[in-house]
Amino acid sequence: QVHLVQSGAGVRKPGASVQLSCKTSGYAFTSFAVSWVRQAPGQGLEWMGWISGYSSAYAKTAQKFQGRVRLTTDTSTNTAYLDLRSLTSDDTAVYYCVRCNDILSGNCFFDYWGQGALVSVSS
């Protein structure tokens, strides 16, 4: 069974950073990619970025987040990471990691989702 288990949720102060983890299992990590999607309270879904499990050289980030987001993977533990810095209250959201079946372009739908990680930004 495919599973994506997230960790790293919590409260952060404005200006701080957060690292979210997404530990995957049940499939060949290097044959898929991981995207990150967030959802502010009561709002819709927003794609943030994509990184290939095949090679971290294949990655892209939505322009809105460029310079603040870093995507990485650890193929030894089948885990993907999202680092988001310079947090503001607008970053308060549930962050989801999702499996993507395109390892080269990122043009993919999301067939498996993590459980979500709530990040609250507050002083």
Place this chain on the structure above:
Amino acid sequence: EIVLRQSPGTLSLSPGERATLSCRASQSLTTSSLAWYQQKPGQAPRLLIFGALSRATGIPDRFSGSGSGTDFTLTISSLESEDFAVYYCQQYGDSPYTFGQGTKLEI
């Protein structure tokens, strides 16, 4: 950036009725790279349809997708109680991969 507009914003129906949800793209999705997701309160979204018309694994056949170009439709042929949720369309043909604002299907 491709903008997706879903209509209606809220759809009020009863169990057993047919639901028709619309998603319109600001540019043609030349490869029919459109997916539909269902989200219930407190849960992660669930993939229903990909490639505009292919059902994901385990999705009942009362869910169907159609459309091409800029106009896409999700149809639920006969609503069951567990179908009342929020539905999102997503295009994945061109980065950034965008979602519609959602349609809330309520009893």
